[in-house]
Each structure stands twice: as structure tokens, then as C-alpha cells.
Amino acid sequence: MQPTWLVALSWVSLALGVVSFAIVLADTYLRGHRQPVKVMEIVWLVTVLYVGPAAVRLYWHWGRPEALSPRRREDQPRRPHRGITVTKVSRCGAHCALGFIVAEVALYAVRFDPAQHPLWITYAGDYVAAVTIAVLLRVLEGPGRSVARIWRALTAVVSVELVTITAFEAALFAWLTLAHHMIFPEVPLRPDSPTFWFAAQIGLIAGFITAWPAASWQVGRGLRAAPH
Template sequence: MHPTWLLALSWISLTVGVVSCAIVVADTYLRGHRQPVRVMEIVWLVTVLYVGPAAVRLYWNWGRPEAFSRRRQEGQPRRPRRGIVVTHVSRCGAHCALGFVVAEVALYVVRSDNAQESLWVDYAGDYLAAVTIAVLFRYFGAPGRGVTRIWRALSTVAKVELLTITAFELALFGWLTLTHRVVLPEPPLHPDSPLFWFAGQLGLIAGFIAAWPIASWQLGRARRIEPRRLPYD
């Protein structure tokens, strides 16, 4: 059995994430600070769910539309570099977080023997789900219709997001491997345990940190990692 204090810590961490998410939900839907790009509402809710209060601060400074309106009034019409990087990493992180949840739950449900070690299958499922969600997000936000719309979504993910998603996922997988093999090898962690999601939460935070320099490098290379024009530019 896992230590009681560790289970308690897991529940506390997950609860903090839920409370942080509730704060952003209230600001977005009750106070009316809706995102100009609607998909970013999902992105920020997912981000604060796994990062917690630190992501609430990031949202308040760089993700809240009101913050950019205030900067525009102060003569700063475009977002600063840090705001662009935060938005990009948060978006890619949301893809990875949603992919992690969807893939892990689906594999746990369909797997006949959950005691069998198959981390590589889990990782393949997580990565494929993350990329698929990234394409879906881009698809619903892309102009045009039919094949053209699908192609725009695929090409945007390949050119703009795939590298950041890959860096994020590698850090996540590294942490999960360390957790499963070294830190908490017995009994095995499964999605029916709060410890599993606590480990995933820490891994997603590690992924967020690892993806940051990649996004900064892309921006430094003049790689466009945001839409050409946003309503608050």
C-alpha cells in the first residue's frame, strides 16, 4: 500500500487544481471575460487544472483578454514576447493534458489485464491523442471548409505545434517512467488511484517547463506561433 500521507498529498494537489480551474471559470463565464479565440477558454481551464495557482497568475497576466485591453490603452498594442510564449506553451500543454486523460482512461477501460506493464503503449496512445486533439482544435478554428480546412489544420500543427508538443510529451513520459519504475513501482499506479493523477499532474508541469525553451526558440527564429492577427492586437 502507498503511504497515507502521499494519498493525502495527492488529493490536496488535485483539489487545488480544481479550485484554480473554478477561479478561471468564474472569471471567464460569470465576470464575462470571454476569450476572443474561443478555443483558448478550454486551453486556460485545462492549464490551471494541472498547473494550479501558478497558472492562474499566468492567466491573469498573459491570458486574460482584459489584461491585453489594458496594455493597449497604455500604448502597448501587441502582446509582449512572454505573453506569446505563455499562450503557445499553454495551448500545446492543453493538447497533451487532454490527450493524457483521454488515452489513459480509454486504455485502462479496454485493457484486459491492467497488471501488465505496457508503458510504451500508454505513451504511444498519449502522444497520438495529443496530436489528434491539436488538429481538432486547429480544424475548428481554421477558415475554409472541407479538405482545405483539414489541410490547414494539419499543416499548422506540423509547422507550429508538433515540436513543442513533442518536447512536452518527452518530459511527461520521462517523469512517468521514473515514477512507475523507481519512485512508486509497487503497487502499480492506475487511473483509478489519485496517486496516478497526481503523478500525471507533476509530469504535465515538467512538460510545461520543458516546452517553454522550445517555444521561445521558435519565436526567436521568427517562427510564427500564433494567429497572424488577434482581436486584442
């Protein structure tokens, strides 16, 4: 039986994510502030869903202005390092968050129970799903669906995004291990409970923070996850 306070806190946290999602959704599609890179519309929606109001603020400073201004010309000054890093972490984080949702729901559908099976199985599923989604979104960014394009997308993910994705996932997995075995040992964490998704939110936020140095380092080397 889950404590009432924990269930209530979980619902509040999830509600904040949904409200944040609605704000960015309305700004993007109702107010017409579309992203020059369409994949970033998915990225920002996913980011605010798990980070909440803090990500709305990031969107307002680094996402929305990008949607309101024309594509940068070569003679214009570069965006600040921080803005590029925010975009890169948000993009890789969206891959991880979507991969987590897909893998966890799929495993739950086949009756996988983290309380009775090794957690590394879920972690492997989460990681593979995150990388797969990263490749898929890169394929969808450009014209054509040839095998060569899929290979180029895979190469780009490995060279540009894999380090940040791995740092993000490492923090997420570390938190989930603590949550399952130490923080909520008496509370079954399964996808059919709000507590599970609340714990996932915390882990994803931890991943976002942990991935920042890796993303900043890659940006410093000129490796970016998307055009800017």
C-alpha cells in the same frame, strides 16, 4: 496499498487544480471575460487544472488581459515575447493534457495495465491523442469543415506546434517512466487512483517547463500557435 500520506497529498494537489479551474471558469463565464480566440478558453481551463494556482497567476497576467482588450491592430505594439510564449506553451500543453486524459482513460477502459504491459503503448496513445486534439481544435477555430480545412489544420500543427508538443511529451514520458519504475515502484499507478493523477500533474508541469525553450525559440522565429 498506497501510503496514507501519498493519498492525502494527491487529493490536496488535485483539489488545488479544481479550485484553480473554478476560479478561471467563473472569471470567464460568470464575469464575462471571454477570450477573443475561443479555443483559448479551453486552453486556460485545462492549464490551471493541472498546473494549479501558479497557472491562475499566468492567466491573470497573460490570459485575462487579452480577453479584456480589443483585438490588436496592426499599428499597436506587439505583445511581449514572454506573453506570446506563455500562450503557446499553454496551448500545446492543453493538447498534451487532454490527449493524456483521453488515451489513459481509453486504455484503462480496455483493461490495459501499465504494470503488466510496455509503457511505450500508453506513450504512443498519449502522443497520437495530443496531436489529434491539436488538429481538431484548429479545425474548430474557423468556419467550414472541409477536407481542405482539415489538411490546413494538420499542416499548421506540424509546422507550428509539433516541436513544442514533442518537447512537452518527452518530459512527461520521462517522468512517468521514473514514477512507474523508481519513484513509486510499490504503488500501482492506474487511472482509478488519485496518486496516478497526482503523478500526471507532476509530469505535465515538467512538460510545461521543458517545452518553454522550444516554444520561445519558435516564437523568436515568428511561429505562433494562435493569433495574438
